[in-house]
Amino acid sequence: MGEIKEVASKNERRTPQMTDEADENEQRIGICVGSERSNGLGALKWAIDTKFIPMQGHVRLLHVMRPAPSLHIRMGSKQSVDPVTEEKVLKFKEKRLETAMKHFEEYIELCKRNKITYELCYTENDSVRRELVIQISTLKITKLLLQKSPKPFLKRIVGSESISSYMRKNTPGFCSLVVIQNGVPMERIQSRRTLSPDLTLSRTSSDRTNVMSFSHELRPPIDGGVSLRRCFSRPNSPKAFISRTLSRGARDDCTDLNTGQVTSKTEQTTSLALSSPYLPPVIGTVHADSKLDAQRSHRYPETSSALQIDLLQRNLNEAELAQRRPYRGNSGEITFPKDEEIVETATQKLAGDQRQRDAAECASSTSFLSVCCHQRELEELKAWEKILRKRLEEETNNRIAANEELERERRLRKIAEETALEMSKAASSGTRTDHNSWWQYSFEEIEKATDNFNAMNKLGQGTYGKVYKGILHHTTVAIKLLAKERNADLHEFQTKLELLSRLHHPHLVMLLGACPDKACLIYEYMANGSLEEQLYSQRGTPPLPWFIRFRIFLEVARALLFLHSCPQRIVHGHLKLRNVLLDRGYVSKITDIHVAELVHISSISNATTATETLFTPTSAYMDPHYLRTGIVTCDTDVYSLGILILQLLTKRPPLGIAFSVEEALERGQLHEMLDQSAGPWPLDEAMAVARLGLKCMEPKPKDRPTLETGVFTVLESIQKAAGSSETTAH
Numbered sequence: 219m220g221e222i223k224e225v226a227s228k229n230e231r232r233t234p235q236m237t238d239e240a241d242e243n244e245q246r247i248g249i250c251v252g253s254e255r256s257n258g259l260g261a262l263k264w265a266i267d268t269k270f271i272p273m274q275g276h277v278r279l280l281h282v283m284r285p286a287p288s289l290h291i292r293m294g295s296k297q298s299v300d301p302v303t304e305e306k307v308l309k310f311k312e313k314r315l316e317t318a319m320k321h322f323e324e325y326i327e328l329c330k331r332n333k334i335t336y337e338l339c340y341t342e343n344d345s346v347r348r349e350l351v352i353q354i355s356t357l358k359i360t361k362l363l364l365q366k367s368p369k370p371f372l373k374r375i376v377g378s379e380s381i382s383s384y385m386r387k388n389t390p391g392f393c394s395l396v397v398i399q400n401g402v403p404m405e406r407i408q409s410r411r412t413l414s415p416d417l418t419l420s421r422t423s424s425d426r427t428n429v430m431s432f433s434h435e436l437r438p439p440i441d442g443g444v445s446l447r448r449c450f451s452r453p454n455s456p457k458a459f460i461s462r463t464l465s466r467g468a469r470d471d472c473t474d475l476n477t478g479q480v481t482s483k484t485e486q487t488t489s490l491a492l493s494s495p496y497l498p499p500v501i502g503t504v505h506a507d508s509k510l511d512a513q514r515s516h517r518y519p520e521t522s523s524a525l526q527i528d529l530l531q532r533n534l535n536e537a538e539l540a541q542r543r544p545y546r547g548n549s550g551e552i553t554f555p556k557d558e559e560i561v562e563t564a565t566q567k568l569a570g571d572q573r574q575r576d577a578a579e580c581a582s583s584t585s586f587l588s589v590c591c592h593q594r595e596l597e598e599l600k601a602w603e604k605i606l607r608k609r610l611e612e613e614t615n616n617r618i619a620a621n622e623e624l625e626r627e628r629r630l631r632k633i634a635e636e637t638a639l640e641m642s643k644a645a646s647s648g649t650r651t652d653h654n655s656w657w658q659y660s661f662e663e664i665e666k667a668t669d670n671f672n673a674m675n676k677l678g679q680g681t682y683g684k685v686y687k688g689i690l691h692h693t694t695v696a697i698k699l700l701a702k703e704r705n706a707d708l709h710e711f712q713t714k715l716e717l718l719s720r721l722h723h724p725h726l727v728m729l730l731g732a733c734p735d736k737a738c739l740i741y742e743y744m745a746n747g748s749l750e751e752q753l754y755s756q757r758g759t760p761p762l763p764w765f766i767r768f769r770i771f772l773e774v775a776r777a778l779l780f781l782h783s784c785p786q787r788i789v790h791g792h793l794k795l796r797n798v799l800l801d802r803g804y805v806s807k808i809t810d811i812h813v814a815e816l817v818h819i820s821s822i823s824n825a826t827t828a829t830e831t832l833f834t835p836t837s838a839y840m841d842p843h844y845l846r847t848g849i850v851t852c853d854t855d856v857y858s859l860g861i862l863i864l865q866l867l868t869k870r871p872p873l874g875i876a877f878s879v880e881e882a883l884e885r886g887q888l889h890e891m892l893d894q895s896a897g898p899w900p901l902d903e904a905m906a907v908a909r910l911g912l913k914c915m916e917p918k919p920k921d922r923p924t925l926e927t928g929v930f931t932v933l934e935s936i937q938k939a940a941g942s943s944e945t946t947a948h
């Protein structure tokens with residue numbers, strides 16, 4: 219330890235501060251300590267062996283490490299993120315120091331053995347070679363020993379410049395460079411010119427450097443007694459940096475971390491830069507005792523992209539090299555750049571760098587803005603996505619609803635098709651006869667149509683059978699089920715059906731079809747029943763007005779005319795109030811022609827004879843001529859029409875009606891006999907009709923008016939007159 223103390227006593231006089239005040243002629247030897255332990259040890263051994271370093275001499279061991287990798291913020295600017303505590307920073311620093319110290323261990327041992335004092339200079343810089351040049355200037359090294367190591371394979375392939383060749387070119391003129399290879403000096407480059415060490419090469423803003431200077435001590439560093447000085451310099455602006463480096467140099471940026479004391483006389487700005495590829499940079503100003511620097515020392519924007527920083531650094535290297543190159547003046551002589559020129563060039567260059575940095579920051583800001591824009595776009599996209607999802611949902615619901623509707627329609631269509639098929643089957647089951655005039659139905663179909671002859675569907679009962687309401691082919695029909703005894707001769711029945719089915723007239727109830735086997739006749743349905751029901755209000759309907767009755771006179775006469783005009787000269791023979799039916803619009807139609815059609819027209823005397831078995835006239839309506847002769851003629855229908863007319867006028871039974879009306883007319887008291895429920899009759903027309911009716915009822919057919927000219931024409935004229943009366947009445 220005594221030896222150490224002795225060394226220390228000498229070394230105490232050789233603190234870095236003291237070196238500045240030392241004699242300029244003093245030789246200051248520096249040895250480059252490479253990243254490999256042995257890389258530089260050979261140079262130290264050679265220097266000791268050859269007394270290049272004199273006994274009890276002093277040597278500066280220079281070791282440059284690359285700084286910890288940093289993360290460059292690629293978006294946003296001037297972001298302050300500080301998740302790393304100071305404690306972590308200190309730990310990190312200690313670890314790095316430990317690593318650095320290990321490099322020096324063998325060198326220290328060697329120095330100690332040979333009683334050589336030493337000074338450990340540990341710095342960090344991305345560019346080792348550049349930092350070496352800076353250190354030469356800073357520490358005013360006059361002799362630098364550099365051990366040339368075999369070039370790594372990759373570097374040989376790539377052909378990159380070695381540190382030794384770089385140092386050959388860039389070592390300041392006041393420093394002699396000794397390159398040691400294989401334990402012997404390969405070459406020795408003498409100092410070429412003298413430059414102010416402060417101005418040879420200065421640390422620039424682009425240098426990401428950490429400088430730690432260890433002065434040699436009495437105690438070895440492993441004892442923890444090393445006075446550690448470290449500086450992390452961050453210039454605030456190019457100009458500020460230049461002025462600082464020019465006036466004070468890097469030595470001003472030192473502080474004693476062991477004691478926390480600032481060893482610099484003037485200012486100390488210590489920044490720790492700890493960064494990792496996965497962490498944002500942490501830049502914390504530890505100490506600043508100068509007001510000026512306190513103002514200057516703000517967070518240094520580390521916002522440039524890595525690429526831009528690299529570019530800056532390369533450009534700056536070139537600029538700095540250019541500063542130190544001699545140039546040829548106008549007169550042709552070679553001159554070295556003056557300090558002012560160098561400063562000016564550096565200032566300009568750094569100003570340019572600042573512009574580039576600003577541009578980089580701007581780009582970063584743009585990136586930040588771009589990120590903001592992207593965020594906005596993202597939000598908009600999310601909003602759109604929300605809207606689109608909602609629309610999609612709505613459309614899906616609509617589609618589901620549409621599908622359900624479609625399915626419902628499909629079901630309905632299927633039902634309709636099935637119904638249509640059934641109808642078609644039903645229609646095809648009713649077959650037309652050879653003459654294609656009427657539809658023949660099975661009894662099952664008739665049963666089904668009438669709900670098995672349900673009493674609810676019964677419309678009435680006549681002389682020859684019951685009438686039911688039924689539905690065939692979706693059409694309401696009236697089905698007359700004849701009495702069986704009347705159905706003896708089927709063939710004759712069918713023949714007559716054929717005849718009836720061909721009778722089509724607006725005032726004849728249409729025969730639609732039949733079931734001959736069961737003697738069923740199918741007629742069109744007459745909604746308002748018979749005239750008798752209407753006249754006596756048997757259905758609860760209001761009484762028929764007089765003008766409808768006038769119309770019915772004409773309609774019935776017209777239907778009789780049609781029948782009488784047929785080639786077969788059909789006589790109804792059974793005309794009465796119950797055989798005249800009214801449809802929904804109170805249009806009258808004659809029915810029950812089956813009796814009449816059974817009457818064959820005699821070709822001999824234009825007379826109609828009735829078969830007794832089939833023709834059973836109602837006595838009250840019966841033509842006296844028929845009763846007397848048994849011969850049915852068209853006059854028989856005229857007689858019946860006469861009774862029907864008088865009945866509709868007076869609402870009286872047929873028996874004795876002719877006498878009553880005749881008497882009333884003679885007394886001029888017809889109005890007393892008229893049905894008052896029919897409204898205010900046009901008396902003249904009513905009397906004319908009454909007279910016509912009486913004429914139709916003449917006992918002798920020859921006294922009766924002809925249907926066409928004597929009845930129909932008169933009725934027509936009366937109808938017209940009554941029409942005007944009807945208008946007046948309403």
Ligand SMILES: Nc1ncnc2c1ncn2[C@@H]1O[C@H](COP(=O)(O)OP(=O)(O)OP(=O)(O)O)[C@@H](O)[C@H]1O
Binds near residue numbers: 678683751796797
């Ligand atoms: N096509 C039809 N539409 C509506 N109802 C009818 C139809 N045919 C007959 N009817 C009703 O059935 C009843 C009986 O009629 P049907 O023809 O069998 O006997 P009628 O004519 O009244 O008496 P008769 O058989 O003695 O002439 C009628 O009074 C009428 O109310």
